[in-house]
Amino acid sequence: xxxxxxxxxxxxxxxxxxxxxxxxxxxxxxxxxxxxxxxxxxxxxxxxxxxxxxxxxxxxxxxxxxxxxxxxxxxxxxxxxxxxxxxxxxxxxxxxxxxxxxxxxxxxxxxxxxxxxxxxxxxxxxxxxxxxxxxxxxxxxxxxxxxxxxxxxxxxxxxxxxxxxxxxxxxxxxxxxxxxxxxxxxxxxxxxxxxxxxxxxxxxxxxxxxxxxxxxxxxxxxxxxxxxxxxxxxxxxxxxxxxxxxxxxxxxxxxxxxxxxxxxxxxxxxxxxxxxxxxxxxxxxxxxxxxxxxxxxxxxxxxxxxxxxxxxxxxxxxxxxxxxxxxxxxxxxxxxxxxxxxxxxxxxxxxxxxxxxxxxxxxxxxxxxxxxxxxxxxxxxxxxxxxxxxxxxxxxxxxxxxxxxxxxxxxxxxxxxxxxxxxxxxxxxxxxxxxxxxxxxxxxxxxxxxxxxxxxxxx
Amino acid sequence: xxxxxxxxxxxxxxxxxxxxxxxxxxxxxxxxxxxxxxxxxxxxxxxxxxxxxxxxxxxxxxxxxxxxxxxxxxxxxxxxxxxxxxxxxxxxxxxxxxxxxxxxxxxxxxxxxxxxxxxxxxxxxxxxxxxxxxxxxxxxxxxxxxxxxxxxxxxxxxxxxxxxxxxxxxxxxxxxxxxxxxxxxxxxxxxxxxxxxxxxxxxxxxxxxxxxxxxxxxxxxxxxxxxxxxxxxxxxxxxxxxxxxxxxxxxxxxxxxxxxxxxxxxxxxxxxxxxxxxxxxxxxxxxxxxxxxxxxxxxxxxxxxxxxxxxxxxxxxxxxxxxxxxxxxxxxxxxxxxxxxxxxxxxxxxxxxxxxxxxxxxxxxxxxxxxxxxxxxxxxxxxxxxxxxxxxxxxxxxxxxxxxxxxxxxxxxxxxxxxxxxxxxxxxxxxxxxxxxxxxxxxxxxxxxxxxxxxxxxx
Numbered sequence: 069x070x071x072x073x074x075x076x077x078x079x080x081x082x083x084x085x086x087x088x089x090x091x092x093x094x095x096x097x098x099x100x101x102x103x104x105x106x107x108x109x110x111x112x113x114x115x116x117x118x119x120x121x122x123x124x125x126x127x128x129x130x131x132x133x134x135x136x137x138x139x140x141x142x143x144x145x146x147x148x149x150x151x152x153x154x155x156x157x158x159x160x161x162x163x164x165x166x167x168x169x170x171x172x173x174x175x176x177x178x179x180x181x182x183x184x185x186x187x188x189x190x191x192x193x194x195x196x197x198x199x200x201x202x203x204x205x206x207x208x209x210x211x212x213x214x215x216x217x218x219x220x221x222x223x224x225x226x227x228x229x230x231x232x233x234x235x236x237x238x239x240x241x242x243x244x245x246x247x248x249x250x251x252x253x254x255x256x257x258x259x260x261x262x263x264x265x266x267x268x269x270x271x272x273x274x275x276x277x278x279x280x281x282x283x284x285x286x287x288x289x290x291x292x293x294x295x296x297x298x299x300x301x302x303x304x305x306x307x308x309x310x311x312x313x314x315x316x317x318x319x320x321x322x323x324x325x326x327x328x329x330x331x332x333x334x335x336x337x338x339x340x341x342x343x344x345x346x347x348x349x350x351x352x353x354x355x356x357x358x359x360x361x362x363x364x365x366x367x368x369x370x371x372x373x374x375x376x377x378x379x380x381x382x383x384x385x386x387x388x389x390x391x392x393x394x395x396x397x398x399x400x401x402x403x404x405x406x407x408x409x410x411x412x413x414x415x416x417x418x419x420x421x422x423x424x425x426x427x428x429x430x431x432x433x434x435x436x437x438x439x440x441x442x443x444x445x446x447x448x449x450x451x452x453x454x455x456x457x458x459x460x461x462x463x464x465x466x467x468x469x470x471x472x473x474x475x476x477x478x479x480x481x482x483x484x485x486x487x488x489x490x491x492x493x494x495x496x497x498x499x500x501x502x503x504x505x506x507x508x509x510x511x512x513x514x515x516x517x518x519x520x521x522x523x524x525x526x527x
Numbered sequence: 528x529x530x531x532x533x534x535x536x537x538x539x540x541x542x543x544x545x546x547x548x549x550x551x552x553x554x555x556x557x558x559x560x561x562x563x564x565x566x567x568x569x570x571x572x573x574x575x576x577x578x579x580x581x582x583x584x585x586x587x588x589x590x591x592x593x594x595x596x597x598x599x600x601x602x603x604x605x606x607x608x609x610x611x612x613x614x615x616x617x618x619x620x621x622x623x624x625x626x627x628x629x630x631x632x633x634x635x636x637x638x639x640x641x642x643x644x645x646x647x648x649x650x651x652x653x654x655x656x657x658x659x660x661x662x663x664x665x666x667x668x669x670x671x672x673x674x675x676x677x678x679x680x681x682x683x684x685x686x687x688x689x690x691x692x693x694x695x696x697x698x699x700x701x702x703x704x705x706x707x708x709x710x711x712x713x714x715x716x717x718x719x720x721x722x723x724x725x726x727x728x729x730x731x732x733x734x735x736x737x738x739x740x741x742x743x744x745x746x747x748x749x750x751x752x753x754x755x756x757x758x759x760x761x762x763x764x765x766x767x768x769x770x771x772x773x774x775x776x777x778x779x780x781x782x783x784x785x786x787x788x789x790x791x792x793x794x795x796x797x798x799x800x801x802x803x804x805x806x807x808x809x810x811x812x813x814x815x816x817x818x819x820x821x822x823x824x825x826x827x828x829x830x831x832x833x834x835x836x837x838x839x840x841x842x843x844x845x846x847x848x849x850x851x852x853x854x855x856x857x858x859x860x861x862x863x864x865x866x867x868x869x870x871x872x873x874x875x876x877x878x879x880x881x882x883x884x885x886x887x888x889x890x891x892x893x894x895x896x897x898x899x900x901x902x903x904x905x906x907x908x909x910x911x912x913x914x915x916x917x918x919x920x921x922x923x924x925x926x927x928x929x930x931x932x933x934x935x936x937x938x939x940x941x942x943x944x945x946x947x948x949x950x951x952x953x954x955x956x957x958x959x960x961x962x963x964x965x966x967x968x969x970x971x972x973x974x975x976x977x978x979x980x981x982x983x984x985x986x
Contacts, residue, residue, distance in 0.1 A: 244956075
């Protein structure tokens with residue numbers, strides 16, 4: 069990158085908000101995936117005007133710009149695959165407005181999910197998607213990946229809550245999409261075209277979010293099953309039961325075993341554990357729903373069934389699920405956390421298939437995830453310093469994606485495509501859809517400066 | 528249109544499924560708006576292959592194609608503004624699959640909303656958007672306008688339930704978007720780009736819909752207010768109360784008066800009436816929510832408050848709301864049903880503004896609509912045979928749109944842009960957004976054959 073570009077960047081954001089120090093470049097080189105690549109420099113932007121000037125110059129000079137929040141993405145979305153300028157949005161972290169009577173919040177992209185949660189909780193409201201990384205992940209990143217979480221079955225994902233955006237386009241123009249209204253069908257849905265677009269179409273600088281009143285009652289239960297088919301049948305029967313649990317999580321055998329090896333939870337080492345939560349405003353409502361779930365658990369040969377009688381007991385039931393990711397991350401030097409999603413009725417088939425893939429490639433895959441919306445997270449554990457293990461991991465990953473698509477599912481429920489899943493896009497999408505996506509990219513970003521190399525958009 | 532084109536159409540769909548009879552052309556010339564224009568011919572398509580061949584030819588020959596369902600749209604969306612071929616999809620009316628355990632239904636575009644409702648009801652499920660025209664409107668039309676209804680505040684609109692589509696593109700290629708999974712963030716959100724696109728980007732031939740278990744308990748109440756500000760404050764306070772009513776409808780003074788003149792309901796002729804419904808699985812849950820609403824009604828100087836004690840009483844409270852549209856339609860020779868939507872806290876300001884517009888232009892505007900999501904339907908009543916009245920209607924409409932945008936709202940919450948609101952698109956959308964929409968149209972339909980003349984896409 070020529071010095072005049074660096075000088076121009078310093079002029080735009082101020083020298084204090086420009087960096088090319090090694091420690092920063094290393095930090096910017098990775099996210100929560102296994103991918104990494106260093107940028108040339110980074111800038112902390114604080115205004116729309118700065119972002120507009122940066123993009124206008126980068127577009128003219130054909131320099132990659134990678135918008136970045138907390139870097140908690142799991143698919144390499146924030147990795148500067150082609151180098152360039154990291155546009156760090158963490159300083160744009162103001163909650164601009166919370167309007168309870170309008171049922172919305174307006175935020176800058178660098179606001180951390182948990183900070184919005186705290187601000188909304190004061191009013192008894194919440195922003196439901198609730199990603200597992202919510203304590204550090206930013207809302208701009210949530211929008212970029214259409215983030216979801218454990219409550220997806222009942223409450224959907226980020227997409228269902230974004231009412232409007234302010235976006236800076238690659239040529240520096242500022243565009244508004246959507247409105248402050250709860251409903252709109254005024255022209256094409258540009259808002260949702262940007263949700264999940266992984267920073268490849270524009271830089272989101274303002275987000276208008278629909279918010280929900282927070283349920284005031286919950287019931288929690290857990291069941292273990294010696295047999296995967298029994299757990300799968302229980303999930304299907306819950307879908308038939310006429311209620312939607314606010315949480316329906318599943319832990320597979322390998323996950324349970326790993327938790328036991330690394331905690332003192334002493335779980336029964338069964339094929340599958342299901343964790344269910346129902347919510348509402350009254351205990352009568354949550355108990356009614358939970359009684360349906362408990363009946364179904366009992367009808368399907370559980371090894372054990374337990375309903376929490378207090379908040380402390382509920383927290384204890386949650387412990388296993390909450391420890392899964394971190395426990396599994398410690399077992400081998402490296403891991404890949406996958407995110408395939410299938411029709412809910414195929415959850416058991418997916419789990420079974422994952423076990424077969426693990427056996428076939430002689431690699432450890434531990435699975436947990438959101439049975440209630442079919443979104444499972446097989447975590448592939450391997451030694452990244454051993455080329456043979458890396459090969460196994462890659463082969464298992466490819467098989468996993470093929471399995472998910474064969475089961476009428478998708479490569480990713482909530483983590484995005486990024487670099488990790490880009491090679492598999494054509495498994496899921498037909499030629500016409502791939503061409504449409506690539507043409508949309510060209511339309512908004514003809515010089516391919518925004519987060520280039522992601523989502524197989526270069527065809 | 529040359530005879531060889533007509534012959535080719537007959538060859539594709541069969542002579543029995545081709546028409547250029549006057550009675551059909553007149554039927555195809557209008558929808559539920561005030562706009563009309565005759566096509567040259569119409570075809571009933573029954574297969575994706577037929578549609579693909581029709582579009583491929585029309586694209587080559589530069590002939591407009593207007594996809595059409597039940598023609599219940601309120602903004603001229605289905606009117607063949609440039610003539611051409613009406614592609615009637617009513618014969619593609621099969622429910623292809625209902626999978627309760629996968630929580631989805633797959634339908635062809637010509638399935639009538641109510642037919643799907645009946646099929647789902649057997650399983651205790653429903654497809655929540657519930658448009659007022661649901662007894663005749665088709666699901667393809669619901670997708671094309673992102674249809675909503677009285678339950679939008681709690682359940683959202685069609686967009687929130689479309690998981691995937693099969694679409695025939697103008698060049699005849701068939702594209703699949705989305706998947707059978709509840710969640711996906713695999714590439715750009717092509718699915719929602721087509722939802723609300725009014726048949727201008729492609730012809731939807733298959734729809735995968737997320738479905739919900741139907742709540743089994745409801746509570747219903749009604750309150751009347753002498754003063755619009757009191758009603759508006761009640762709506763805002765309900766938003767603050769921590770619950771979301773499943774229904775929160777409002778009727779304005781002129782609507783109430785018209786109902787009294789045309790029915791024997793004998794409503795109090797007040798400034799505003801609110802109708803509220805809460806839902807859940809238990810009576811405890813619906814009563815808890817309703818008690819919050821009733822308290823708020825009582826705190827805001829109601830003229831009358833009433834909670835239904837039986838299903839019959841609930842039905843009676845609904846009568847006024849359900850009669851509004853038809854009663855108002857009878858008062859003058861013509862009417863326009865508008866669809867502006869504002870932030871919920873601005874509902875009272877919108878109603879007040881509508882009254883001022885009516886007074887200023889000396890024209891009758893009666894308003895009702897969905898206070899719970901800020902979506903109001905001012906119905907402008909006028910004599911379409913009197914040029915002076917038509918002018919007043921047009922001036923009032925323009926003022927109404929300006930008012931909605933000034934109140935941070937949108938031109939349309941659920942009826943779409945079509946022909947009726949096309950001239951006002953630039954009021955709401957900035958230059959960058961208009962350009963983006965027009966470029967997307969060009970990308971998918973470079974020869975502008977699909978439903979041309981709508982949504983101000985021609986710039």
